[in-house]
Amino acid sequence: MTEPVSAPFYEEEHEEFREAAREFTAREVAPHYAAWDAAHRVPRSLWTAAGAAGLLGLAVPEGSGGLGLADYRFRAVLDEELVREGALGVALALHLHDDWVLPHVLAHGTDEQKQRWLPPMLTGELVTSVAWTEPGAGSDLRGVRTRAVRDGEEWVLTGQKTFIGNGISGDAALVLARTDGGTGRAGEDGLSLFLVHKADSPGYGTGRQLDKMGLRASDTAELFFEDVRVPAANLVGAEGGGLRQIRQLLPQGRLAVAVAASAVARSTLESTVRYTAERTAFGSRVLDFQHTRFELAELTVEVEVTEAYVRQAVHAFNAGALDLVGASKAKYWAGERARSVTDRCLQLHGGYGYILDYPVAQAYLASRLLTLFGGTSEILRETIGRDVAGGT
Ligand SMILES: Cc1cc2nc3c(=O)[nH]c(=O)nc-3n(C[C@H](O)[C@H](O)[C@H](O)COP(=O)(O)OP(=O)(O)OC[C@H]3O[C@@H](n4cnc5c(N)ncnc54)[C@H](O)[C@@H]3O)c2cc1C
Incomplete structure (x- = not known):
């Protein structure tokens, strides 16, 4: 496969949105992320800046003040851009608001609740x-x-x-x-x-x-x-409808984690290719050792397979056809891949991979959450396994 997997997945409008998301992350996130990491908090100004840039509540219909971008590829673009800057923490904070709370308001909120909550959720004045x-x-x-x-x-x-x-x-x-x-x-x-x-x-x-x-x-x-x-x-x-509502809307939350996990695997692989191309040992680039090339070859295939699988889930979500089993499969696969890809990429950095100044160390620690939050890998396999057994 020589074509990048992303070519047919994103269309012109998504790439235009990517420009806006990239400009936002370069201006509002990248210069401050290390300080937020040290402070263990993102400031409110990030939320209101995201709101002003139209990046919150993408799926909120135009009639309720949103952009009506229910196509999940736009959310995926935003995640990819945040992750590219090493800001998975910001991506996940936005997930909670946009992928875990907002769907409940949109699907089950009364008109009065939507009028009360959606405008401040869109501007970042009401963070959930x-x-x-x-x-x-x-x-x-x-x-x-x-x-x-x-x-x-x-x-x-x-x-x-x-x-x-x-x-x-x-x-x-x-x-x-x-x-x-x-x-x-x-x-x-x-x-x-x-x-x-x-x-x-x-x-x-x-x-x-x-x-x-x-x-x-x-x-x-x-x-x-x-x-x-x-x-x-x-x-x-x-x-009394809480459990049913959660089951109904959980696919979006799990898809969000899968999308972020896939983005982490991709960006960590790319930064590792760059690192091994610059680092030398025994008179050659680390990239030129056969072991490194085999590792990077395997990791490239894993990342591409993960992207293809997650993107299939995004298409299913956009078509209203992503059920809990499908979302669990995507999150299970992508979460576990993010874990193993970051681990193997860290190894290719040698000792520097253990130092928090290096993006790979941050990605390794951050991605460890992705098999835990929003359904552990064991619970996901339970869900998938019940579905498999149900068909026998
Ligand atoms: C950093 C972080 C952020 C989080 N953010 C939020 C948040 O914003 N809101 C929120 O509500 N929650 C949040 N969570 C909670 C998260 O969703 C839970 O940690 C997760 O659902 C697992 O629950 P638990 O920690 O109680 O583990 P437990 O349920 O106690 O599980 C312990 C172990 O038992 C396994 N296990 C449990 N049941 C089964 C079973 N039936 N079969 C096989 N194995 C099983 C689990 O997979 C796990 O390995 C967050 C967690 C973390 C760590």
Whole structure:
């Protein structure tokens, strides 16, 4: 295959969008990313700049103030450009807002909720988080213990969440809570989703910021809810419909991770080719050792196969045909490839690969999350395996 895989996948309009995304990342992200990494936080000005550049909420219809770019290739372009600058942390922070929260508002929000939330989500004035995981419930969301009890026109929310991205820097969280009053594992109708705003919610506490091994520019935190009064108008979707809504919209979240993982594998491979072409040992370029060329040959094929597979999933998503099994396959494959490609690329850097100044070290640490977040590789294989077994 001599043609780059990307040639038929992206069309002229995507490449025009790439120019805008590249200009944005060069101006607003690249010069500051190291400082954000050290501060363990991206500033609000990044979000409002992204909003001003029209990069948030691409899928929001024009009638609601967005650009109506539901074609996921535009999101993929933005991820690729952020990853090319080494800013996977920014890409994933945007994912939470755009691929994990926004779909719920678009698919299940009332007209009133859309009017209230979409404009500030588009401008970056309302930054959102996904608050599903708890200390006792990660893979198994039926174990969620945060509870919401109806009291007139409000719900009273009590509980604790952990691992919440944008948890400190964000303004509101899409919280998964038990609404059937039960204890033990929840049934199919036992959980609901609420958008809970930090500023006007006494009892909404932010716990410690978790010290991650990679992706340090994005904040990840514990959240606490102590008798937080949430307006009934902030229930997103049907009471008791939380698990069904999550299953329905999870394909987009998993596709987003797959797209980012594929982009990390590609950009790490490219920077490794450059590095091995510059580095010399025993009087020759590291690139010219047969072992290096074999490694890079294998890695190139792996990256191209991954791109092709993920792009097929993007096409399926655009056609409304990406189900949970398809998205799980794409995330499983791309997440595991990002992990192995960054590991093998690090090896080709020798000792410098271990030094955080080098992009490969950052990519290695960052990509380790991609087989954990949004469904671990074990859970993904469970989903895929059940589908395989179901056909026998
Ligand atoms: C940096 C980071 C950011 C995150 N951001 C968010 C966020 O913004 N919002 C949010 O809600 N969550 C977030 N998460 C949580 C993430 O989605 C969970 O960590 C993940 O779903 C796994 O849950 P867990 O950590 O409780 O692991 P567990 O569920 O306890 O799993 C432990 C191990 O058991 C395996 N396992 C579990 N069940 C099975 C099974 N049935 N079969 C085989 N193996 C199984 C797992 O694969 C894993 O290897 C984040 C996590 C991290 C680390």
